[in-house]
Amino acid sequence: MKTPRRRIPRATTRAGLVVAVWLVLFILVGGVSSAAADPAGGSLPVAPVAPQAGAAAPPQRATPAGAAERSEFERWYEALPRVTLPVPSDGAAVVIVKFSDLQCPACSETYVGYRPILAKYQARFPGAIKFITKDYPLQPECNSHVMRPLHSAACDAAVAVRLAAKTGKHDALEEWFYTHQALMSPATVREVASSVGGVSNFDGQYAAALAQVKADIGLGGLLGIRSTPTFFINGVRITDVMTPQTFDLAVAYELRKAGKMK
Numbered sequence: 001m002k003t004p005r006r007r008i009p010r011a012t013t014r015a016g017l018v019v020a021v022w023l024v025l026f027i028l029v030g031g032v033s034s035a036a037a038d039p040a041g042g043s044l045p046v047a048p049v050a051p052q053a054g055a056a057a058p059p060q061r062a063t064p065a066g067a068a069e070r071s072e073f074e075r076w077y078e079a080l081p082r083v084t085l086p087v088p089s090d091g092a093a094v095v096i097v098k099f100s101d102l103q104c105p106a107c108s109e110t111y112v113g114y115r116p117i118l119a120k121y122q123a124r125f126p127g128a129i130k131f132i133t134k135d136y137p138l139q140p141e142c143n144s145h146v147m148r149p150l151h152s153a154a155c156d157a158a159v160a161v162r163l164a165a166k167t168g169k170h171d172a173l174e175e176w177f178y179t180h181q182a183l184m185s186p187a188t189v190r191e192v193a194s195s196v197g198g199v200s201n202f203d204g205q206y207a208a209a210l211a212q213v214k215a216d217i218g219l220g221g222l223l224g225i226r227s228t229p230t231f232f233i234n235g236v237r238i239t240d241v242m243t244p245q246t247f248d249l250a251v252a253y254e255l256r257k258a259g260k261m262k
Contacts, residue, residue, distance in 0.1 A: 073249045082235040086219070092130035093258035094121075094251060097232040099136040099220050102158060103151035104228045106241050108178040113244040121251055128260050129251065135162075135216040136228055142210060143217050145225075156189040159209040164197030173197035 089095045096118075100107045122129050137154030140146045157177050164173040176196045177184060193199040220230075223237075231238040234254050242250065255261045 070249060073246065074253060077236065077250060077253060080236050080238070083223070083232070083237065084235055085223075085232055087132055090130055091127060093125075093128045093260050094234055094254040095130045095132065095232075096234075096251075097132045097134060099134045099216075099223075099225050099228060099230045101136055101138050101151060101154050101228040102161065102174070102177040103154045103181055103184055104138065105181065107229045108181055110229050110231075110241060110247075111174075111178045114247050117244055117248045117251065121255065125255065125260050128255065128258070134220060135213045136220045136225055136230075137213070137217075138228060142213060145217070145221050151184075153184045153186050153189045155210070155213065156186050157184060158213045159206055160189050160193035160197060160199060160202070162209040162212055163193065163199045163202065163205055167198035169197045173199075 085095075085097055087095060087097055098107075098110070100111075118129065118131055135158040137143055137158050138146050138150040139152070139154040140149060142155035142158075161170055161174050161177070164170045173193065173196050176192055177189075180192075190202050193202055199205075223230075223232075227239060229241070231242075233250050234257075236250075238250070252261065
């Protein structure tokens with residue numbers, strides 16, 4: 001069964017306010033060429049991103065793809081829009097950005113399913129792939145784009161993982177959250193931040209880390225993020241959850257396009 005994706009309702013906004021918000025975000029984020037107002041209100045997608053409602057879903061593969069399957073995938077993938085994201089590539093040929101919520105089941109599914117594929121290509125092509133996670137917790141306490149509560153501990157978990165980066169235990173804490181979502185609450189997040197992430201003085205460091213989380217949320221709002229996970233693979237926006245096999249095809253496509261593999 002396909003894991004349900006987490007979607008957020010759109011908020012209605014006056015046109016003047018929409019333009020003002022876009023201008024502020026445009027200045028803060030930089031590197032984005034243009035934007036268009038969402039006629040229904042809410043976040044502002046970056047041109048040429050268009051809502052993908054009604055678009056064909058990615059071809060889903062349970063086995064390694066042959067020539068016909070790869071051709072089908074490429075027709076689908078090449079029809080998707082590309083945007084420029086204000087993230088550094090550090091010389092990587094393939095930059096993958098994931099907007100994620102640590103309590104989102106589909107985010108956990110892609111975390112587990114895509115990790116060995118990334119490891120395979122990173123080992124084969126050192127430095128060619130850069131994977132960036134952006135926080136987009138679906139919780140109104142820290143994300144103003146969310147109109148109703150979906151997750152009770154997503155904001156705190158995002159903060160905890162950032163604080164664990166200071167102790168060198170970021171990866172261990174991220175894995176714990178993704179694989180123990182049923183146990184997550186504001187209280188358990190703080191407990192595990194200490195026991196797994198080595199975080200001390202969680203509350204004292206909370207405000208500064210939350211500001212970093214909100215910076216990711218601001219970029220997500222500018223890009224019109226409506227659900228998690230949302231991926232950008234070299235700027236190609238993917239809102240449907242891909243099987244690991246389809247994700248593998250996307251990474252391989254971008255490596256071939258960059259001349260890294262045949």
